[in-house]
Amino acid sequence: MTIAQYIELFAGDSGFVIGYNEIPDLTRTLKWDSDDSSILTRILSVATQFGAELSFRFEVGGLSVIGKYIDIRKNIGGNHGVYLRVDTDLNKIVTTTDIADLCTAIAGTGGTPEGSNDPITLKGYHWIDPNGRYVLGDDGVLRDPVALRTWSRLLSNSNPDPKDAHITRTKTYEATTQATLLQSVLSDLEKFNHPAVNYEVDIAKLPDNVSIGDTVYLVDEDEQLFLSARVLELTYSYSNESGTATLG
Structure with a gap:
């Protein structure tokens, strides 16, 4: 439809x-x-x-x-080349990182195909990463050896290049074929194999021509921080003559 x-x-x-x-x-x-x-x-x-x-x-x-x-x-908003700079349009940009969801390997379980009693996994599925980064083991676990070098539990001065001790997470998906399950697992591993970085932006003034969906650029030259973001939400309080913007 x-x-x-x-x-x-x-x-x-x-x-x-x-x-x-x-x-x-x-x-x-x-x-x-x-x-x-x-x-x-x-x-x-x-x-x-x-x-x-x-x-x-x-x-x-x-x-x-x-x-x-x-x-x-097709797409809400536009790009009008709006730059917001610290000490002019922005009071500050605070950067935080979060490793709560970080992992270097994922064991994925899918749905149960019609006619089967068991959900699918990636065990026995043959796949080779064309870029050579990710490795699918015989046990059905997709691993990222590159991220392992940074986040292995065995990393130490005496073991600077560990080959084991992945941070492995078990995740459940709705996929009912191994091919689609692999793509779901790969997408999550690419997303969670590094810390999530969040930015809290204190906006001093926002141009009147900025609308929801627009792309804006945030600049902190002292910290050499240059970000692009979309305006996800605009809220105005006419009684307080103030507003907030949510950027992503």
Whole structure:
């Protein structure tokens, strides 16, 4: 079905209808293995699988809402070359790192294929990384020997290049074939084989022409820190004459 057909199916009698639709003719065959998602979660999942972004819009007449719309966009926002600099537009940028989810190996378990009693794993699956970094073992565990050099529990002055003691995590996925399971495991290992870096930005002033979805550039020349970020959320308090922006 088209993305509009999926959204209309799930939105039901919510009162929301399709507004702008920039991909009216694109179709996908989608499947979900659980029914416990909220309407919003399911609609956002549809958008992700179509590679689209959604915005929610209200039409107001007087004191009444007379229209509620879901706009389907290929991409929300733009890049207008807006630079925000510390000591001018930004008060400070605070950098933090988090290793809570870090791992150097993942043992993945998928769903249970039709006609089988057991969920799939990567045991017995043959795959060679074309880039030569990741190694899939006979035990079905995907490992990153490069990350191991930094994060092995055996790393020491006497053992500067350890070959073992991976940080291994067990993860469950919805994939029902080994090929799709491998891609899910590989994607997570690429994401979690290094510390997550977060930036807290104290914005002194944000240009009036910056909107949700726009790309902006953050600059701290003293720290040689240069970031690009999208504006995910804008919140204004008209009574306090202040606002906050969430960047990602």
